[in-house]
Amino acid sequence: MTAKLFVISGPSGAGKTSILQKLFQRRFIRSNFLKGISYTTRQKRPGETSGRDYYFVSKPVFLRLKKEKFFLETQKVLEHYYGTAYRTYKKALRQKKGLIICIDVKGGKYLKKSFKKDRMVSVFIVPPRAKELYRRLAKRGETKETIGKRVRLAEKEMKYLRFYDYVVINDKIKESVDNLEAILRAEQLRRGK
16 A cells, blocks of 8 residues: 545535545545544534544644644635644654545645645545535534535635546435545555556
C-alpha cells in the first residue's frame, strides 16, 4: 500500500460525515487508512465529540496554530475556520496508510495544487437533489437563516466539482459507502508512474 491523501468534499448536508462514520466501521478501511480530524472554531452540534468529530478550539487558538504553520491547509467557511493538522499526514506516511480528510472545496482545490497528482485523490459527495440537501440541513435543527446561508454556499461549492477526480451521489447511504470504498481500494492499488 502507498500512503496517499484522500480528500472528501461536498456541500454541507451532502452526508460526508455519515458516509465516513460507516466507512470506518469496515475492517479493510480501518486497517489501511487513517481518518483525519479537522480543527474548527465552530460550536459543537448535538452528538458531536471533540477528538472524534472535530477538535473544537477558539478562534484565537486556531489563528495562533495557523501562524505557527501547524496546519496542512486551512479555510474559512461562513464565519468559522477549519484546518487539517500537518502531523496527521506525517503519521499516515509513517504508518504507510492512506489519510482520509473531509474538508471544504476550497481546501480541496488548494491541496490539489500542492500535492503531486499521484499522491492525492479527491472525491466530491453530492446529494441526489437540491430538495434533499435542504431537508438534511433542516433535520440538523439549524435556524432558517443558517440553512439559507448553507444552501447558497452549496450552490457555489457545486462549481468546484470539476476539480475533483470522482463524484459519489449520496442517495442511499450503503451504496455511497460501497462506492467510496471501491474508489479507495482501487486508488491504493494503483501502480505508481
